Amino acid sequence: KQEVTQIPAALSVPEGENLVLNCSFTDSAIYNLQWFRQDPGKGLTSLLLIQSSQREQTSGRLNASLDKSSGRSTLYIAASQPGDSATYLCAVKTSGSRLTFGEGTQLTVNP
Amino acid sequence: NAGVTQTPKFRVLKTGQSMTLLCAQDMNHEYMYWYRQDPGMGLRLIHYSVGEGTTAKGEVPDGYNVSRLKKQNFLLGLESAAPSQTSVYFCASSYSRESRDTQYFGPGTRLTVL
Numbered sequence: 001k002q003e004v005t006q007i008p009a010a011l012s013v014p015e016g017e018n019l020v021l022n023c024s025f026t027d028s029a030i031y032n033l034q035w036f037r038q039d040p041g042k043g044l045t046s047l048l049l050i051q052s053s054q055r056e057q058t059s060g061r062l063n064a065s066l067d068k069s070s071g072r073s074t075l076y077i078a079a080s081q082p083g084d085s086a087t088y089l090c091a092v093k094t095s096g097s098r099l100t101f102g103e104g105t106q107l108t109v110n111p
Numbered sequence: 112n113a114g115v116t117q118t119p120k121f122r123v124l125k126t127g128q129s130m131t132l133l134c135a136q137d138m139n140h141e142y143m144y145w146y147r148q149d150p151g152m153g154l155r156l157i158h159y160s161v162g163e164g165t166t167a168k169g170e171v172p173d174g175y176n177v178s179r180l181k182k183q184n185f186l187l188g189l190e191s192a193a194p195s196q197t198s199v200y201f202c203a204s205s206y207s208r209e210s211r212d213t214q215y216f217g218p219g220t221r222l223t224v225l
Contacts, residue, residue, distance in 0.1 A: 004153070031210040032210045032211070034213060036216075041218075041219075042218055042219070043115070043201055043216035043217050043218045043219055044154075044201070044203075044216040045216070046213040046214070046215070049211070049213050051210045051211055052210065089153075089154070091154075093210065097142060097144070097159050097161065097167070097208055098156060098159075098169070098170075099154075099156070099214065101153040101154040101155075102153060103151065103152070103153045104153070
């Protein structure tokens with residue numbers, strides 16, 4: 001059974017700092033890995049999707065990497081801003097219709 | 112373009128009552144999903160649909176039923192609510208099951224069963 005773990009569970013940083021969120025998964029037979037953002041009381045918004053054949057994806061200040069063989073992904077956020085405060089969720093797709101989610105990292109960026 | 116919408120946003124039920132959660136999408140997506148989110152458990156797939164008139168069980172289907180009579184709607188039913196079904200329920204949709212396609216999520220329904 002696929003299991004996804006995110007470390008740390010919570011992170012608090014000052015504005016402007018670069019930071020890394022970690023995600024690990026137990027079964028390397030994945031179709032893709034996605035990073036989502038969830039704001040309090042809201043749904044999930046897809047940030048980056050890395051297909052299994054890819055190593056990384058970038059969008060603005062966000063960069064996500066994937067090392068499928070070791071079962072790891074990182075989300076790098078450059079020059080963090082208070083508006084980045086949210087919970088970040090990692091999810092892997094292991095069959096056509098099934099996403100397995102981690103519990104998330106709650107990020108607080110302090111002005 | 113509203114994306115994925117869910118009704119209601121909040122609901123309180125008593126044990127044994129029934130209710131239906133409605134999910135609607137206006138993106139002409141084939142695939143639709145129902146998840147529940149619980150502290151310490153992450154999001155877990157309840158049921159999903161790969162097209163109009165089809166449904167399939169996910170990871171935690173017990174106590175729930177679903178229907179997809181129209182392509183744009185996916186209904187989640189609780190026939191006899193239990194306190195263990197207190198959760199936040201999210202609906203999602205995707206264009207296909209291709210590895211390049213992401214899922215789009217609704218805002219969630221917060222359900223409390225007393």
